[in-house]
Amino acid sequence: MTIPPLSGSALGIPGAHTPDSPEKIKDAASQFEALLIGQILKAAHGDSEEASFGGEADPASASAMDFANDYFARAMAAKGGLGLTNMIANGLERQAAKSK
Numbered sequence: 001m002t003i004p005p006l007s008g009s010a011l012g013i014p015g016a017h018t019p020d021s022p023e024k025i026k027d028a029a030s031q032f033e034a035l036l037i038g039q040i041l042k043a044a045h046g047d048s049e050e051a052s053f054g055g056e057a058d059p060a061s062a063s064a065m066d067f068a069n070d071y072f073a074r075a076m077a078a079k080g081g082l083g084l085t086n087m088i089a090n091g092l093e094r095q096a097a098k099s100k
Helices: 022-045 059-078 084-099
Strands: none
Touching (some): 022 059, 022 084
């Protein structure tokens, strides 16, 4: 069994960071936007443990609602969402260009 060598960035060595591709930067920005949208949706719905429409709280429905919020947030971010993905990606790409 052969173990591949670790790069300097994987070891946490300062200055050994490899530049991220624009695709990786945009993907990370989109994931961040989806997380933000998910938090907004969660706050808008209130506590998941509270019952809807005055009924009793059901852990299964709370989990389903959390899953639906997460899926909806990722779908929104993939289609442009709040417009933060491009702003974040542009800022990170400019910062990466400066550090070169």
